[in-house]
Amino acid sequence: MKRSTRRRLTQAVLYAVLLGLVLLLALVADWDAIRANFFAPGGFDSAEAWKELFTVGVKNTLIYTAIAFFGGLALAVVLALMRLSPLGPYRWLATAYVELFRGLPALLVILFMAFGIPIAFQWTPPGGSVGAGVIGLVLIAGAYMAETLRAGIQAVPKGQTEAARSLGMSAGRTTVSIVLPQAFRIVIPPLTNEFVLLIKDTALLFVIGFLAEQRELTTLARDAVSSGPTAGTSTSYIQAAVLYLIITIPLTQLVSYLERRQRRSR
Amino acid sequence: MSTAAGQVPAIDIKDLHKYFGDNEVLKGIDFHVDDSQVVCVIGPSGSGKSTLLRCVNRLEEPTSGQIMVEGIDITDPETDLDQVRSRIGMVFQQFNLFPHMSVLQNLVIAQRHVKRRGKDEAVQVARRNLEKVGLADREGAYPAHLSGGQQQRVAIARALSMDPDMMLFDEPTSALDPELVGDVLEVMKDLASEGMTMMVVTHEMGFAREVGDKLVFMDGGVIVEEGDPAEVLANPQHRRTQSFLSKVL
Ligand SMILES: Nc1ncnc2c1ncn2[C@@H]1O[C@H](COP(=O)(O)OP(=O)(O)OP(=O)(O)O)[C@@H](O)[C@H]1O
Ligand SMILES: [Mg+2]
Numbered sequence: 001m002k003r004s005t006r007r008r009l010t011q012a013v014l015y016a017v018l019l020g021l022v023l024l025l026a027l028v029a030d031w032d033a034i035r036a037n038f039f040a041p042g043g044f045d046s047a048e049a050w051k052e053l054f055t056v057g058v059k060n061t062l063i064y065t066a067i068a069f070f071g072g073l074a075l076a077v078v079l080a081l082m083r084l085s086p087l088g089p090y091r092w093l094a095t096a097y098v099e100l101f102r103g104l105p106a107l108l109v110i111l112f113m114a115f116g117i118p119i120a121f122q123w124t125p126p127g128g129s130v131g132a133g134v135i136g137l138v139l140i141a142g143a144y145m146a147e148t149l150r151a152g153i154q155a156v157p158k159g160q161t162e163a164a165r166s167l168g169m170s171a172g173r174t175t176v177s178i179v180l181p182q183a184f185r186i187v188i189p190p191l192t193n194e195f196v197l198l199i200k201d202t203a204l205l206f207v208i209g210f211l212a213e214q215r216e217l218t219t220l221a222r223d224a225v226s227s228g229p230t231a232g233t234s235t236s237y238i239q240a241a242v243l244y245l246i247i248t249i250p251l252t253q254l255v256s257y258l259e260r261r262q263r264r265s266r
Numbered sequence: 267m268s269t270a271a272g273q274v275p276a277i278d279i280k281d282l283h284k285y286f287g288d289n290e291v292l293k294g295i296d297f298h299v300d301d302s303q304v305v306c307v308i309g310p311s312g313s314g315k316s317t318l319l320r321c322v323n324r325l326e327e328p329t330s331g332q333i334m335v336e337g338i339d340i341t342d343p344e345t346d347l348d349q350v351r352s353r354i355g356m357v358f359q360q361f362n363l364f365p366h367m368s369v370l371q372n373l374v375i376a377q378r379h380v381k382r383r384g385k386d387e388a389v390q391v392a393r394r395n396l397e398k399v400g401l402a403d404r405e406g407a408y409p410a411h412l413s414g415g416q417q418q419r420v421a422i423a424r425a426l427s428m429d430p431d432m433m434l435f436d437e438p439t440s441a442l443d444p445e446l447v448g449d450v451l452e453v454m455k456d457l458a459s460e461g462m463t464m465m466v467v468t469h470e471m472g473f474a475r476e477v478g479d480k481l482v483f484m485d486g487g488v489i490v491e492e493g494d495p496a497e498v499l500a501n502p503q504h505r506r507t508q509s510f511l512s513k514v515l
Binding site for chain 2 (some may be wrong): 056112157159160162163165167168169170173177178179185194
């Protein structure tokens with residue numbers, strides 16, 4: 001057999017196997033059960049259901065994500081600079097912080113912030129338990145982004161600092177005007193990834209228990225399982241999944257695009 | 267200079283030693299640069315030329331010895347280093363322009379923050395210096411869009427915008443394509459003829475002979491020989507100088 005013939009034959013077999021698998025799945029699948037449980041009436045076909053998922057769920061998810069992200073970023077800048085500090089105690093403190101919060105499950109931190117601290121110290125967190133839970137996310141995001149930022153700062157060529165210092169610019173001014181802007185540019189892709197991770201982590205806030213208008217997407221979907229037109233089915237989960245993907249997939253695509261562009265410009 | 271012109275050397279180095287760990291890179295350097303003098307430093311790779319230059323504005327910390335810049339001891343911990351550095355322009359082999367800023371911003375930023383100049387004045391000074399290096403039309407460009415030769419001339423203009431009393435050059439043309447070297451050397455020649463005090467690490471023997479007032483040959487962390495450039499190049503006294511020159515000329 002000629003090589004080209006053999007290659008074409010192999011490909012044909014591979015396609016045939018794939019087609020067979022798809023057909024098998026379609027035959028085996030219980031379409032009635034799928035329709036009844038995942039696509040129940042009053043869900044995908046209901047403008048009302050979508051509206052609530054969107055104006056309450058997506059909105060709150062994005063608000064909590066944004067707070068966690070930008071709060072975390074501010075914290076990360078401080079931590080990253082501390083980790084690169086010439087003063088040992090600052091370095092150790094920042095390292096301890098990063099290791100602590102990267103080493104713990106996010107859920108545990110959220111529970112501790114939402115219930116542990118407020119009860120122990122009679123602290124009323126801004127925004128109630130939800131606010132405390134979001135602060136938990138800030139603390140975790142800060143630890144991860146600190147590591148990302150530190151790598152970004154270290155990736156800025158040493159010559160940049162030397163040029164700035166040789167012009168008489170102070171260490172602080174050099175960091176703010178020369179090093180950080182370049183570091184941020186380097187870490188935009190990994191920071192966007194962190195944003196996507198945070199979008200998904202806001203679902204953990206579910207454990208706190210929300211007031212109706214505070215609910216994020218997953219909590220809202222969970223509530224629609226216990227009451228409402230699609231109660232008793234997983235339709236609202238599927239709807240929430242679609243909404244999550246609409247937000248996250250463009251972002252992960254953006255990350256790949258930015259990474260490709262960065263690699264080319266190097 | 268108004269104070270004690272001609273009496274205090276621009277740069278005066280006494281018994282300078284520099285270690286990197288256990289590695290002694292500068293082994294007792296004594297050396298001075300007078301006002302308006304152009305001193306060229308040559309020597310084989312690893313002989314400590316860059317380290318010597320970088321000690322003059324304390325990008326490297328000297329291990330021992332004294333470095334006076336216009337009569338100010340820069341190894342004294344009480345010295346305001348930023349203040350001293352703003353009067354010493356430095357030009358690097360790799361240009362080191364700020365890539366996230368336009369050419370004009372590159373020239374303005376240190377003027378604003380170090381010299382505390384107003385925006386209009388800083389821009390005016392920047393434009394004057396861009397004109398001087400022949401790049402008045404590129405002020406809006408970003409470094410990535412300039413050739414190496416243009417980048418290096420911008421770097422020179424950036425240093426000049428601080429109105430330095432002296433300039434340090436560390437192999438300013440070594441990273442350039444041969445056809446771009448001439449423009450940069452031309453700018454440096456102009457500077458020299460205006461009376462700028464210059465310390466230049468270079469492999470351009472032609473420049474050293476034509477523009478230099480003094481030539482210093484370094485090897486193994488010591489100054490082996492120094493003197494009039496034409497003299498040293500034509501008639502090196504030491505064997506190490508002779509063998510180095512026979513390789514590069
Ligand atoms: N930051 C540093 N840490 C450790 N060793 C260093 C450092 N910088 C320079 N050295 C060492 O010091 C010696 C002198 O280096 P220097 O860069 O001053 O030489 P040079 O004469 O400028 O050489 P070249 O012509 O290659 O630029 C070399 O052996 C080098 O490896
Ligand atoms: Mg060197």
